Amino acid sequence: MAATAEKVKRGRKFAQVLEGARQVFLRDGYEGANVDEIAREAGVSKATLYNYFPDKRLLFLEVAKAECQRQADEAVEFDDGSAPPDRVLFAAGRRIADFVVSDFGQGVFRICVAESDRFPEIGQEFYRSGPGLVRRRLADYLREAVARGDLEIDDIDLAADQFAELCKADIQTRRVFRLPGCRSGETLDRIVRGAVEMFMARYGVKKGQTKA
Structure with a gap:
């Protein structure tokens, strides 16, 4: 998962996008998660979401990496x-x-x-x-x-x-x-x-x- 770091852009709304994606992925799974729904949950435009994550796979991997760190911290x-x-x-x-x-x-x-x-x-x-x-x-x-x-x-x-x-x-x-x-x-x-x-x-x- 560390290999995705170079392809992911970080910015002011990065954490916001990540939290929206986390909610949708945990609720709907990878296959059921819709990019439009993730953008709505995160409160950003789809263009903003794609600016940070070019595809859903990278977004899912970044959420997974963050959740792994959350588990370790807790x-x-x-x-x-x-x-x-x-x-x-x-x-x-x-x-x-x-x-x-x-x-x-x-x-x-x-x-x-x-x-x-x-x-x-x-x-x-x-x-x-x-x-x-x-x-x-x-x-x-x-x-x-x-x-x-x-x-x-x-x-x-x-x-x-x-x-x-x-x-x-x-x-x-x-x-x-x-x-x-x-x-x-x-x-x-x-x-x-x-x-x-x-x-x-x-x-x-x-x-x-x-x-x-």
Whole structure:
């Protein structure tokens, strides 16, 4: 995606065009997005839009690049060790669940699946800057917790993947199929709390057990 930078012009209304395109692409996907609709959403003329982006493909790639950066900026930052693991994991799990059920998260998911053949690099970049980054940061936290004696984990990467999947139990599938009741705070709290309890039952240091 970095190769598109030389072909994209930047100017006073660049961010405005990009935000309009973001709204339309997330709502309608690449194939369904219409340049006229993007211009209307951005509040610019079609001539202005084409001045910045000669074709829809370049615009889509630029939106994808910006969204990858947004994901990276908003990725979960974990506690420095002052809080107990169950509290840290609940906060991290809630962030994961919130993203899964968000309009943005679902829009990204649908675009990556629908456009994986046309733009395979987009799905790869979204994973690296979003789920992949969260996975790495979670693994780093778990590694530190193990070193402190708060958790007992042999396969850190597997444990990080397991926790992330537990936090998406039921809500991912229900959200994809637009079923009701998967976005309430009560539902998300219940699922994440269950994920933390199951994770701690498997990897937590038992009470009375001597820490390494």
